[in-house]
Amino acid sequence: MSSDIPNATSAPTDKANQEGQALKVASVARRPLTFWLPLLLAVLAVVFSGLLWEKLSRIQGQLARQSADAGQQSLEAKAWAKQAQDSVKDSAARMALVESRLGESALQRSQLEDLIQSLSRSRDENLVLDIESSLRLAQQQAQLTSSLEPLLGALKTSQSRLQRVSNPRLISIQRAIERDLELVKSAQITDLPGMLLVLDELVALADELPLANEMIRPAAATPKSVELTSKTPPNETWWQMVLDRAMVEARGLLRVSRIDSPEAALLAPEQGFFLRENLKLKLLNARLGLLARQNDAVRADLQSVANVLKKYYDPNARKTQQALQLLEKAQTLSKGKPIPRLDGSLAALATASSGK
Secondary structure (H helix, E strand, C coil): CCCCHHHHHHHHHHHHHHHHHHHHHHHHHHHHHHHHHHHHHHHHHHHHHHHHHHHHHHHHHHHHHHHHHHHHHHHHHHHHHHHHHHHHHHHHHHHHHHHHHHHHHHHHHHHHHHHHHHHHHHHHHHHHHHHHHHHHHHHHHHHHHHHCCCHHHHHHHHHHHHHHCCHHHHHHHHHHHHHHHHHHHHHCCHHHHHHHCCCEEEHHHHHHCCECCCCCHHHHHHHHHHHHHHHHCCCHHHHHHHHHHHHHHHHCCCCCCCCHHHHHHHHCCHHHHHHHHHHHHHHHHHHHHHHHHHHHHHHHHHHHHHHHHHHHHHCHHHHHHHHHHHHHHHHHHHEEECEEEEEHHHHHHHHHHHHC
């Protein structure tokens, strides 16, 4: 039994020894691995560190070069920026100078335009005032002389001056002057000089007009007696000649005439003087009315003179008939229209001078 027990105890011991030996062998087998592996890792770490350091060195050098390049570029950029800033300042100064000169030139141009416009306006205003004064003067001359020649001359002169100027602002004046010129050309006015001559002839003829109740004057009887004596046959006897002469004298003593107005027959001889003077006053009044351009009063005075001639004077007398013919001529001349006024042209000139 005792032998069995040691065998029994030795078996586990052998087994343990075997396991210990196996462990030793394994530990001896693993010992190189645990030794070289860290060494290998350390070598690899050193290699990788060297490579990384080299790479970092390259990166650092590249960064340094880039930083140097960036600094150089920054310096260049600063220089360029400073140059650009200087050029901008210079350009701004030049632009300000150009703008100031442009403003001065624009101001000078506006002043020049204003001066030209003021000169043109003053020239036009002077022309308008000159034309207006000439037309007013021509109107007064036409009223004084009762002639259309001053108006025609002034209108034609004004029209030619406006055509030479050819300003659009004066077109309305030119049209108004053309209308007034056509109106003056077609106007039929009273012949003042002709009427004055007729009235002067009537005034000179007033003292020679025979009244209706006036006896035959010796000057009027003498031609009849001469005519009767001229008709006497040459072989007539002396007593026949005496009888004819007596008949002629007897006919001169008695006159039979027709008097339509009883006032003329009852007119006293001394009233004939006042009648002629009244006739002269009416004619002179008509003359004054004609000079004063009172055509209605002139026609009324001429009609009154014609009524007096037909009422108190001998209508069969040659002087009376001549006076009636002169009165009819004067009435015909007085039927003309008054001198036309240049209201259209003056209104256009007033509008242009006011600047509207």
